[in-house]
Amino acid sequence: MMETPILDTSKGWEEIKTDYDPELIKESKGYTIWKAPSHNLRPTAYLDGLRGFAAFIVYWHHHELWVHGWTSQNSILDNGFGYDSKYHMAAFPFIRNFFTGGHFAVSTFFIISGYVLSLKPLSLMQAGEVTKLGDNLASAFFRRAPRLYLPIIAVIVVYLTSWHMLGLWVNGKTKAGSWADEIWTFYCEFKNFTFVFKEGGVPWLSYNGHLWSIPVEFRGSMVIYASQLALSRCSKNARLWCEVALIWYFMFVADGAHFAMFCTGMLLCDLDLLAKKDELPLLLYRLEPYKDFIYYHLLVFGLFLGGVPGESSDVENLRKSRGWYYLGWFKPQAVFDYKWFYLWIAATFLVAAIPRIPWLKRFFETRFCQYLGRISFALYMVHGPVLTILGDRLYAATGWKTDEHLRHIPHWVDKLYLPKSGPLGLEVSFLVPNLILLPLTLALADAVTRWVDTPSVTFTSWLYRKTLGGGPEPLLLGKQARA
Numbered sequence: 001m002m003e004t005p006i007l008d009t010s011k012g013w014e015e016i017k018t019d020y021d022p023e024l025i026k027e028s029k030g031y032t033i034w035k036a037p038s039h040n041l042r043p044t045a046y047l048d049g050l051r052g053f054a055a056f057i058v059y060w061h062h063h064e065l066w067v068h069g070w071t072s073q074n075s076i077l078d079n080g081f082g083y084d085s086k087y088h089m090a091a092f093p094f095i096r097n098f099f100t101g102g103h104f105a106v107s108t109f110f111i112i113s114g115y116v117l118s119l120k121p122l123s124l125m126q127a128g129e130v131t132k133l134g135d136n137l138a139s140a141f142f143r144r145a146p147r148l149y150l151p152i153i154a155v156i157v158v159y160l161t162s163w164h165m166l167g168l169w170v171n172g173k174t175k176a177g178s179w180a181d182e183i184w185t186f187y188c189e190f191k192n193f194t195f196v197f198k199e200g201g202v203p204w205l206s207y208n209g210h211l212w213s214i215p216v217e218f219r220g221s222m223v224i225y226a227s228q229l230a231l232s233r234c235s236k237n238a239r240l241w242c243e244v245a246l247i248w249y250f251m252f253v254a255d256g257a258h259f260a261m262f263c264t265g266m267l268l269c270d271l272d273l274l275a276k277k278d279e280l281p282l283l284l285y286r287l288e289p290y291k292d293f294i295y296y297h298l299l300v301f302g303l304f305l306g307g308v309p310g311e312s313s314d315v316e317n318l319r320k321s322r323g324w325y326y327l328g329w330f331k332p333q334a335v336f337d338y339k340w341f342y343l344w345i346a347a348t349f350l351v352a353a354i355p356r357i358p359w360l361k362r363f364f365e366t367r368f369c370q371y372l373g374r375i376s377f378a379l380y381m382v383h384g385p386v387l388t389i390l391g392d393r394l395y396a397a398t399g400w401k402t403d404e405h406l407r408h409i410p411h412w413v414d415k416l417y418l419p420k421s422g423p424l425g426l427e428v429s430f431l432v433p434n435l436i437l438l439p440l441t442l443a444l445a446d447a448v449t450r451w452v453d454t455p456s457v458t459f460t461s462w463l464y465r466k467t468l469g470g471g472p473e474p475l476l477l478g479k480q481a482r483a
Contacts (some may be wrong), residue, residue, distance in 0.1 A: 052372025114265020
């Protein structure tokens, strides 16, 4: 028998003791063999990949509804399979998530955010590092708003400037006069858009309605930071029960479904960290023998619930869709728009199941998903402007036209007319423009990530360091604070 080589495990080599592992280059006959690391991935890299894939689903959702809204087919896509005696593959359970899964994706964003924002603070909390926890929360709280809003300002200013410089007509948007008038109009909208205590009014920007979730993201972040500070000195069991109580309050007492998603991410993070230390509650340990059965079922149920029909907020409309009549009775009284209740369950099941299903976790750790994760925020910001400027024109050129197109851009209409053959949502005249739109959107998202998003993160960190007083340096910043 050959001697097992001694390798430096600190550099990422993994010891594997198995008779056969299909991922290895060769079969092992009972030897200890070593596998080199594929690429350095963080333990939560699958969450980055999931966020990136979800951002792509949002892109596809908005393109589907943008085009099919002109032909009055959105009611088919937004309702269940067989609704109003209409049967299309794009509305079939599970498959529908890839066509109109945008709200499912946003719910997943919120749970991922609650998880990721809680990771470092909960690690410090469980280690009893209360002082470092305070430093971490102070830094995160300070940096959160500029980190979210500075890239949006930059992207929208370039977007609206292009209207005036190039004389573009934008479908659904009226210019405010001169460029200076446009900037002032944007300022007036944006200051209300970002006001965290705003009550009522329009929840989105007219310049990019897809960004409605960013103020929710900011408010959810504040819920997470405040909760962690309040629970920082609680015992383990008290902290877990308080997290459950927060979820219950936001979902079943107040109409705060989005914040329940953030708190659910926090709870999942807390449980994962406790699992690594073998400190889970006893009930969860008793379920260990059944984990494969449980998590595969959570995945299936989550994917089904993620396709909740959502054309209206009337639960009676939901009950008309196949498979949803009895499920409709579970909607909490507090939730106004029923779909967020089911999407909360769906996203929770999905995020909980993925790291426990190896092949699915590996998919979200692939280079493609990791790349989408890296550019996900920029993709979320730029796909709307690309759709309204170029996408609108390319779709009109392939035959998707309205009276507005004939009035404002007649020279684009039917210039490359293509048939609307194919399944709903996959028509030839819909797919061909995306041969240009998808690569262009990804390229712009990559550019915005490099030149706008990443510098904004660096700037907010620098700004926080510049505001620190002359007293003791925060332990969290270490060498950065002393530099």
